[in-house]
Amino acid sequence: MIEAVAGIDIGGTFTKFGIIDKKGLCLKANSFATGSYSDVDKFQKHLYEEIQTMKSSLNKRISLKGVGVGAPNGNYHRGTIESPPNLNWKGVIPFAEKFKKYFPEIPVVLTHDAKAAALGEMLYGGAKNMNNFIVITLGTGLGSAFVANGRLIYGHNGLAGELGHVNVKRNGRLCRCGNRGCLETYVSATGLKRTFSQLLKSKSGKSNLRNLSSEEMTSEMIYNEARKGDVLALEAFSMTGEILGFKLADAVAITNPQAIFITGGLARAGELIFKPARKSLEKNLFSVFRGKVELLPSKLKGENKSVLGAAALIWKELN
Amino acid sequence: MIEAVAGIDIGGTFTKFGIIDKKGLCLKANSFATGSYSDVDKFQKHLYEEIQTMKSSLNKRISLKGVGVGAPNGNYHRGTIESPPNLNWKGVIPFAEKFKKYFPEIPVVLTHDAKAAALGEMLYGGAKNMNNFIVITLGTGLGSAFVANGRLIYGHNGLAGELGHVNVKRNGRLCRCGNRGCLETYVSATGLKRTFSQLLKSKSGKSNLRNLSSEEMTSEMIYNEARKGDVLALEAFSMTGEILGFKLADAVAITNPQAIFITGGLARAGELIFKPARKSLEKNLFSVFRGKVELLPSKLKGENKSVLGAAALIWKELN
16 A cells, blocks of 8 residues: 555646655656536546546555645635636636545645646755745746745735736737736747747748748747757747846845746757846846856656646645 | 843944834934944944943843844845945955854844844834735835745845846846846935936926036935925936836735835835835736735834834844
8 A cells, every 4th residue: 555645737738647656756647638628527527537547557556645736826725726817717716625525535735836836846856955946837828936935935815926927028018917018928838939920020031930820830839940940930939038037037136046947848948948048047137146046947857747746735735 | 120132223324223122112222323433343342332321321221132233235144244335344244243242142133124124014013914025125225025924035045135136127227236227226215316317307397406416416305395396306206106116016926915015214205105106016016916915104113113123133033
């Protein structure tokens, strides 16, 4: 009999889930399309059945001690998912309370996906001995989580860590939040696409992506072309990294972290984004912080980083 | 016999000190010009003698339990004052260790002046029941301190809270730190003077201060003229508050505070700065934070706010 937890990461596209032991070893993981379930009740029923099937499929007997969930706009204090912009579900969803009916005897805990990522980094990744660090998740949007004095900053309403909505430029790009110039309109998969489209319009250089509509284009395509030497695609990455470093300098001035970890889909572009971001961060830092903060990729291993984060959330709760 | 502590606030212009009881009552306070002592040893000797004199002058017998010091660029972890830009002392000064020789039997603790102000607000002021708030000190420069989860954010190197050096504008005003566009070049007594001087140059309106050199001009003069209806002085305050609110919106997105307290010389301008700052803050906030954060003057009473902050530092240590 092995003690383990279920870690669940609800994403805009996929919901990933897995069974994780105390050492952070993911015994098994799987995923399904979040969008297949427009109804939260059906989604939870399916998710529960998947976890049960996964448990029985393991060749060890599992004693499930708890369930950890990471979700966009997840509120740790209330266990709710609140008006998630990238999910079909509307309003305030009491996700943890509802899901609890499938697990009446063990704790079900939910938090913001970026906060789960930070806990994963702290328990199993690169932040094991760190008390002050930042995690940035670069996906459709930009998520972030701040750890200070060894604890996640939740803030007064549980809403801290919205670095995606700090201002890059007055009257800048329109954000889905209604404001203009938010960081995530520049630095995210969507932001990269906007930058690249602008470059295609304003510059005449050759590009294999020139004839695609913005709906057809993906950040992965831009990445693939950049790797092949597409000058405009390289410039789009360079501009994205530059803006990221510029605004991280502000975040460092406020919280003086030891390191900043970047994770999520766009982080897979590696040095294409890290190199300009590091250069811009150092350049824009207040002098006392120069050379004192590392910009690093997540040190969580494998494809199930976000599931490990959700597992870390519940293990932390159980200890 | 009353238990009390000595609270000391070392400022660019004045050093204030006082004797404070456990309830935060300032039994007596005094000050002298910091600049009179270019040598730290002589400064400390004088300060010690002043405290002894003050103690004996009280009509109650005092048992001094500790000494708290707030200073610009004060480092709590090391007890040092590090390259303070507005003091005559250069380099890294081991202030607490040196001062300890006068108080061999009680603790001597030092921190950054804005962090002392935040502790004062938490123990004796408006943040008594708050776990998440920000304190901004508006003087020659802009200092700040962030409290999250009920604790001051010190960061990895003890340098967190440098909101004075977040960027307002690319290639903006040159800051004494070497960067361009730092918040304190716009929002501080010095920033207000720069804004007002620019307005005098670029606009033709009448002003009693038009013939003064920038050396002769003080932020207090601009305040007095604004109160009398000087249109350009009013505009300078309005612009200062607008920029403050704009950058506070970023700080709220990161730490989600319950309130932001503004203290220091420039905060005395009251609504001249609070009104435009509040309006700009609300306008620039990410929607989820709107209506959720208060912008308030410090609730510490009397003229000795900074001394109370330094006293709070040491009382907190003793408890």
